[in-house]
Each structure stands twice: as structure tokens, then as C-alpha cells.
Amino acid sequence: MDEQQEMKVKNPWHRPHIFLATAGIAAAIIIMVAIAVVQNKPLQQKYKYGIVLDAGSSHTSVYIYEWPAEKENNTGMVKQKQACSVKGPGISSYSKTPEKAGESLKECMDNATKTIPKHRHPETPVYLGATAGMRLLKMENDVDSKKVLASVEKSLQTYPFSYQGARIITGQEEGAFGWITVNYLSENFRKASRTVGALDLGGASTQITFVPGQQVESSDNSIDFRLYGNDYHLYTHSFLCYGKDQVLKLYLEQQIQPNADMTDNIILEDPCFHPGYNIIKSFQSVFDSPCVKNLTNSQKGQNFTHRGIGNWNKCNQAIKEVFNTSHCRYSRCSFNDVFQPPVTGRFGAFSAYFFVMDFLNVTPDHSLDEAKKILEAYCTTPWGTLKQKHRKVKEKYLAEYCFSGTYIVSLLEDGYKFTTNDWKNTEFIKTIKNSEAGWTLGYMLNLTNMIPAEAPDTPLLPYGGYVSLMLVLSFLIIVCIILGCIFFRRPSGPAHKEII
Ligand SMILES: O=c1[nH]cnc2c1ncn2[C@@H]1O[C@H](COP(=O)(O)OP(=O)(O)O)[C@@H](O)[C@H]1O
Numbered sequence: 001m002d003e004q005q006e007m008k009v010k011n012p013w014h015r016p017h018i019f020l021a022t023a024g025i026a027a028a029i030i031i032m033v034a035i036a037v038v039q040n041k042p043l044q045q046k047y048k049y050g051i052v053l054d055a056g057s058s059h060t061s062v063y064i065y066e067w068p069a070e071k072e073n074n075t076g077m078v079k080q081k082q083a084c085s086v087k088g089p090g091i092s093s094y095s096k097t098p099e100k101a102g103e104s105l106k107e108c109m110d111n112a113t114k115t116i117p118k119h120r121h122p123e124t125p126v127y128l129g130a131t132a133g134m135r136l137l138k139m140e141n142d143v144d145s146k147k148v149l150a151s152v153e154k155s156l157q158t159y160p161f162s163y164q165g166a167r168i169i170t171g172q173e174e175g176a177f178g179w180i181t182v183n184y185l186s187e188n189f190r191k192a193s194r195t196v197g198a199l200d201l202g203g204a205s206t207q208i209t210f211v212p213g214q215q216v217e218s219s220d221n222s223i224d225f226r227l228y229g230n231d232y233h234l235y236t237h238s239f240l241c242y243g244k245d246q247v248l249k250l251y252l253e254q255q256i257q258p259n260a261d262m263t264d265n266i267i268l269e270d271p272c273f274h275p276g277y278n279i280i281k282s283f284q285s286v287f288d289s290p291c292v293k294n295l296t297n298s299q300k301g302q303n304f305t306h307r308g309i310g311n312w313n314k315c316n317q318a319i320k321e322v323f324n325t326s327h328c329r330y331s332r333c334s335f336n337d338v339f340q341p342p343v344t345g346r347f348g349a350f351s352a353y354f355f356v357m358d359f360l361n362v363t364p365d366h367s368l369d370e371a372k373k374i375l376e377a378y379c380t381t382p383w384g385t386l387k388q389k390h391r392k393v394k395e396k397y398l399a400e401y402c403f404s405g406t407y408i409v410s411l412l413e414d415g416y417k418f419t420t421n422d423w424k425n426t427e428f429i430k431t432i433k434n435s436e437a438g439w440t441l442g443y444m445l446n447l448t449n450m451i452p453a454e455a456p457d458t459p460l461l462p463y464g465g466y467v468s469l470m471l472v473l474s475f476l477i478i479v480c481i482i483l484g485c486i487f488f489r490r491p492s493g494p495a496h497k498e499i500i
Pocket residue numbers: 055056057058059090131132133201202203204205206243244245351352355356397
């Protein structure tokens with residue numbers, strides 16, 4: 001055999017079965033790599049969007065939510081993309097200039113137009129829900145409240161989105177949708193875990209919602225949902241006038257005891273305000289709501305001196321007076337003759353609960369007694385010292401944190417009958433996984449039917465597992481074919497002999 005012939009025989013590529021095997025493995029590797037690349041390539045996510053305006057008593061917020069377009073019915077998928085705080089007061093404050101209510105939304109709605117991709121605009125729903133500020137305005141003046149709603153409606157209809165209506169939501173809706181939001185974001189529905197109760201504190205009303213351990217005796221307080229294959233029977237109540245701004249009016253009304261011939265020299269020595277706090281206020285500014293009594297015209301023009309004395313014990317005692325516990329037509333009540341079963345389980349307390357407790361640095365690690373000590377120290381701090389220390393904090397908030405914090409503790413303890421253990425089970429929260437806790441998300445999920453009543457049929461394997469299994473099986477089949485080729489190929493010809 002000459003040298004050239006020997007080279008030819010020893011070159012493995014000249015043996016078809018080795019060539020076949022190598023080519024097969026290479027093909028398998030290329031296919032696997034190709035699939036892996038396609039699989040891991042960040043697919044261009046297709047998102048859908050929804051907008052909810054929370055028209056609260058003190059201000060309006062515009063929330064934009066987003067969710068992957070293909071997974072609408074999967075709980076845990078909808079997230080808050082953006083929140084925009086509308087400049088100026090809540091829409092109910094525009095009762096005498098209703099056209100300004102609609103105008104006030106412009107900046108945040110223009111923002112939403114920029115944030116949401118243009119091709120999604122026509123299918124993006126927009127909802128406006130107004131809460132207790134508008135409930136009170138409606139009680140006071142139905143025509144004015146309709147004008148305000150018409151004004152915001154007109155403004156929202158000028159945008160390229162799918163306008164779905166502006167309305168005053170009920171207190172039950174506010175409570176129930178807040179509960180849905182916190183449990184949806186905590187994935188308690190999907191995992192069928194124990195739910196958490198929801199506590200919302202606004203400026204004009206406050207809500208408590210939880211799954212009770214006993215029958216709800218009053219139909220007004222009962223609400224049922226079937227979510228993800230489970231039935232939930234909720235207890236919920238909304239106390240109008242017990243948000244932190246309106247309850248301050250109730251409290252001041254009790255403190256001032258106006259008489260028919262009020263003089264200009266009335267001085268209110270207030271234990272819930274700081275020593276050194278001394279401000280002249282008009283009676284009108286306190287008695288300007290249906291939560292408190294009507295003033296005569298002469299009383300309306302008069303002023304009083306609001307003087308702080310910073311006495312936490314007296315403040316706490318005085319606040320308890322806003323809860324009427326003298327009557328209860330049910331087996332048990334919270335206050336004001338409202339049925340309430342004993343609280344049970346964990347609670348998430350949001351909105352003003354969070355703002356106040358966050359400012360006062362009260363955390364779930366503090367016991368109820370420690371929280372009271374912190375409040376006592378804060379309430380007795382002179383007003384001048386506080387203003388020096390917190391120059392950037394709005395003066396109105398700063399002056400009212402003593403009252404609001406003491407009210408929160410009293411609402412939980414004296415109002416809802418929280419024990420020290422229930423307090424430990426309560427967390428003050430602003431957001432869950434970057435989405436704000438509040439009624440808006442639950443409201444949108446409900447109106448868009450995004451939480452299915454029944455749990456969807458889950459595939460045997462998750463998508464990732466399915467792809468991996470298919471890859472492994474394909475690889476094994478290819479290897480088997482190649483081995484089969486090698487194994488069953490009859491050894492023949494001189495080339496084969498010469499290798500051995
Ligand atoms: O930073 C803050 N510190 C203290 N209170 C705040 C802060 N931001 C908002 N608030 C208060 O939270 C409450 C929000 O109530 P909202 O306007 O939602 O009323 P509603 O829910 O009763 O209609 C108001 O009392 C408002 O003053």
C-alpha cells in the first residue's frame with residue numbers, strides 16, 4: 001500500500017458510520033442550542049393596560065396598571081406601572097367651580113397618554129371611582145355632585161382611551177376591593193392561602209374588611225366572592241365621617257360645645273395638639289361638613305383660638321368619645337350600632353394608616369404599649385421644636401399626627417376591639433410588590449373579569465418543564481438512531497479490516 005492510500009484509509013471521515021454519528025450529534029447540538037436561544041431570547045413582551053382614577057376626599061390619584069397580553073386570567077399578573085398624583089384638592093372641593101374638577105385631571109391624563117403605547121390606547125379602559133368626599137357632597141347637594149361627575153366625565157372622554165364611567169363607589173365596594181387588592185398582590189387566591197384582612201383609612205371614611213369566623217348578622221355588612229375556585233364570605237363596613245379629617249371635626253365639635261351666643265373669644269385648649277400651637281380658626285372651617293352640626297349664620301362668621309396643651313392621656317380619653325357604644329342591636333358591635341364579628345387573622349392597614357404610622361416610626365415590631373409611648377412623646381413635644389425638626393413636612397400634617405396617630409390606636413382598640421395580639425398581626429403597608437394597596441386595583445380586576453371564578457385547568461407540566469422534557473427526549477431519540485446505525489451496520493470492505 002502506498003503512503004497516499006494509507007492516509008486515505010486512516011482518515012476517519014472516510015468511514016460513513018463515524019461521519020453519520022458525528023453529523024447526527026452535531027445536528028442535535030445545533031437544534032438544542034437553537035431552541036435554547038429562541039427560548040431565552042427576551043420575547044418582545046406584549047402588555048395591556050388599564051387606568052383607574054381614585055377620586056378621594058383629599059386628592060385624586062391616577063393609576064396605570066399593566067399585564068402580559070396573553071395571561072389575562074392568571075392571578076398575580078397585573079402590576080402597577082405608574083401612579084400620578086393630581087395637583088390640587090379632591091374633586092368634591094370643586095363643588096362651586098365644577099369645570100375645574102375635570103381640568104385638574106389634565107396633567108396626569110396627558111402623562112398616561114405618553115406612558116401607554118399608542119396602539120394600545122383604544123382598548124385601554126379608564127374608570128373613575130369617587131369615594132367619601134363625593135358621598136358627603138352628594139348628601140349635602142345632589143346637583144353639585146352631579147355637576148362635578150359630569151365635569152370629570154367630559155374631561156376623561158377627550159382622551160383616546162376606552163372610557164368606562166365615573167361614579168361614586170359605595171363604602172362596601174371600597175372595603176371589598178381593597179381586600180381583593182391586598183390578597184391578589186399577596187397571591188393568596190392563587191395559592192389558596194389564608195387571606196389577610198384589609199384596613200383602609202381615608203380622610204372622610206374608613207373601611208374594615210375580613211373573612212370572619214362567624215355568621216354576618218347584617219346583610220349590609222356581608223359580601224360574597226367566588227375567586228379562583230374558592231368561595232369567600234366577607235365582613236365589610238365603611239364608616240362615613242370616620243376618616244381622619246372628618247373625625248377631627250367630630251372631635252372638635254365635641255370639644256368646642258358651641259352655644260347660641262358664641263363670642264369671638266372662645267379658646268379651645270386641645271390635648272391632642274402640641275404645646276405652643278396657637279392658631280385662630282373660623283368655626284366655618286370646622287363645621288363645613290354634613291358630619292357635624294349646622295351652624296347659624298352668625299356662628300359661621302366667628303372664630304376661635306385653637307391652643308394645644310399636648311396631653312396624650314386626655315387626648316386618648318377625648319377621642320374615645322367619638323365612638324358611640326351605648327347601643328347594639330346585634331349580638332356584638334364595633335360602634336355606632338354597627339355589627340362586627342370578632343376580628344381574626346392578619347391585617348394589612350394602608351392609606352392614611354401607613355402615612356401616619358410611617359411618620360411616627362411605629363412598626364409592627366412595636367407592641368401596642370410601645371406605640372402609645374411613642375405617641376405620648378410626640379404629642380407632648382412643643383410645636384416650635386417640631387416645626388424646626390421637620391421643615392419639609394406640610395404643617396397641617398405635622399400638627400395633626402398626634403391626633404391621627406392617637407385616633408388610629410383608639411379606632412383599632414376601642415372601635416374594632418383589637419387585642420394586643422391582633423395589633424401584632426397588623427402590618428402598616430403602602431405597597432405590595434411595588435403596587436399600591438388600595439381599592440383601585442381590585443376594582444379594575446373585578447370590572448374586567450380578570451380574576452376567574454374557577455381555577456383554570458393547569459397543564460400537567462409548566463411550559464418550561466415541557467420544553468426541557470421535549471429537548472431531552474429528542475436528544476435521546478437522535479442518539480438511539482445514531483447508535484442503531486453504528487450497531488447494525490455490517491462490518492465490510494477492506495477499509496474496516498485495516499482499522500483493526
Ligand atoms: O403624607 C401624608 N401624611 C399624612 N396624611 C396623608 C399624607 N398623604 C395623604 N394623607 C391623608 O390620607 C388621607 C387620604 O384620604 P382620601 O383622600 O383617600 O379620602 P377618602 O378615601 O376618605 O375619600 C387624607 O386624610 C390625606 O390627608
